């Protein structure tokens with residue numbers, strides 16, 4: 001049954017231009033907007049429509065739902081810990097892994113509910129979530145996040161993240177916070193088979209999201225990219241977050257993070273890279289040197305960058 005927001009002010013965009021539409025009405029049915037128009041026009045169109053729920057919008061603004069392109073919903077559990085307030089990224093992660101190794105389904109679902117409620121209250125109706133830590137023995141799964149989103153009505157790109165290189169392999173995370181690569185790929189397949197919805201109006205999609213160059217092998221990066229493209233799902237990862245990461249990549253792979261991702265088949269338009277903060281002139285040039293290839297999209301978390309002073 002349609003819902004009619006009657007006589008409101010709509011702030012939206014027409015093309016790239018912002019517009020303010022006074023004395024307009026909005027009609028939606030399910031999760032599709034079916035009409036936006038002047039009050040009289042919409043009223044006439046609905047005159048013979050039964051079962052319309054009418055909402056008085058005269059004291060409200062209506063805006064398109066905001067989209068959050070990167071989040072770690074579970075990290076609400078450890079937000080504001082004093083012991084890491086001044087830490088840079090690697091120290092921040094190293095300290096928090098010792099807490100995160102204890103997460104379980106209940107904790108992740110609860111944190112996701114809190115985070116999603118905050119997002120909804122700020123006008124966000126679609127979020128991405130990069131959930132990448134599955135400690136050994138935990139019952140936390142991608143479902144922990146999906147159940148929270150479903151309960152609160154949030155549209156979500158749930159990124160099945162991954163970490164496979166622990167301290168013993170030269171990575172940053174403790175060994176009990178990483179998974180075997182075969183187990184990761186099998187669970188990625190399970191998540192897509194079970195939960196991914198490719199419908200244009202889908203409320204739930206699965207993306208594949210290796211965490212970072214310092215917690216993933218090049219083989220898993222390549223295999224994840226190949227698998228995601230076979231299945232038609234998006235990819236997602238962190239890149240060039242800090243100087244520490246650059247040093248790590250130069251020492252371990254002999255190249256900086258962005259060229260390294262290119263070597264692993266990740267510089268494609270289906271990859272929204274997150275962070276991409278620690279840039280050099282050389283790295284900023286890479287799109288031009290690869291002009292024949294589409295350019296990866298970049299999304300930066302301003303809060304996270306400011307928090308880490310990176």
Ligand SMILES: [Zn+2]
Pocket residue numbers: 070071072130238274
């Ligand atoms: Zn992140």
